[in-house]
Amino acid sequence: xxxxxxxxxxxxxxxxxxxxxxxxxxxxxxxxxxxxxxxxxxxxxxxxxxxxxxxxxxxxxxxxxxxxxxxxxxxxxxxxxxxxxxxxxxxxxxxxxxxxxxxxxxxxxxxxxxxxxxxxxxxxxxxxxxxxxxxxxxxxxxxxxxxxxxxxxxxxxxxxxxxxxxxxxxxxxxxxxx
Numbered sequence: 001x002x003x004x005x006x007x008x009x010x011x012x013x014x015x016x017x018x019x020x021x022x023x024x025x026x027x028x029x030x031x032x033x034x035x036x037x038x039x040x041x042x043x044x045x046x047x048x049x050x051x052x053x054x055x056x057x058x059x060x061x062x063x064x065x066x067x068x069x070x071x072x073x074x075x076x077x078x079x080x081x082x083x084x085x086x087x088x089x090x091x092x093x094x095x096x097x098x099x100x101x102x103x104x105x106x107x108x109x110x111x112x113x114x115x116x117x118x119x120x121x122x123x124x125x126x127x128x129x130x131x132x133x134x135x136x137x138x139x140x141x142x143x144x145x146x147x148x149x150x151x152x153x154x155x156x157x158x159x160x161x162x163x164x165x166x167x168x169x170x171x172x173x174x175x176x177x178x
Contacts, residue, residue: 025137030106038097050088
């Protein structure tokens with residue numbers, strides 16, 4: 001789960017400092033922002049699949065219970081359907097994830113996501129101030145605090161024989177262990 005804590009962003013000694021990372025202002029070729037919007041399609045898909053499963057269990061369970069005229073089987077089918085409905089409601093009612101805005105810095109052809117925030121205005125302000133500082137790299141001396149910064153950190157969980165530890169990739173799709 002993401003946690004919010006302020007991140008200090010400094011412009012001094014000809015460099016942009018984000019936390020402990022330094023980017024020389026003279027080497028920055030582009031400053032911009034990225035918007036990360038959570039995918040809502042999965043919730044809709046889960047809802048439709050969940051309703052179909054409940055319907056399937058209900059129809060076929062009741063038909064089977066009626067065919068053998070077993071009251072205990074009726075109760076088991078109803079209990080299973082109740083449990084499935086409860087699980088589906090819990091999944092659908094999960095809180096929405098916020099839209100994230102990232103400060104992007106390009107140096108020597110490499111694009112870096114330096115800091116992420118839930119507030120667009122914080123990143124907009126940083127883009128403007130960093131762009132000004134690039135024009136006057138030796139004169140700039142400022143400190144900013146991104147109050148709504150979001151850190152995900154590196155969480156490495158390894159399970160099973162094919163675990164790959166930490167991996168990064170660009171593009172679409174999943175990283176899979178061979």
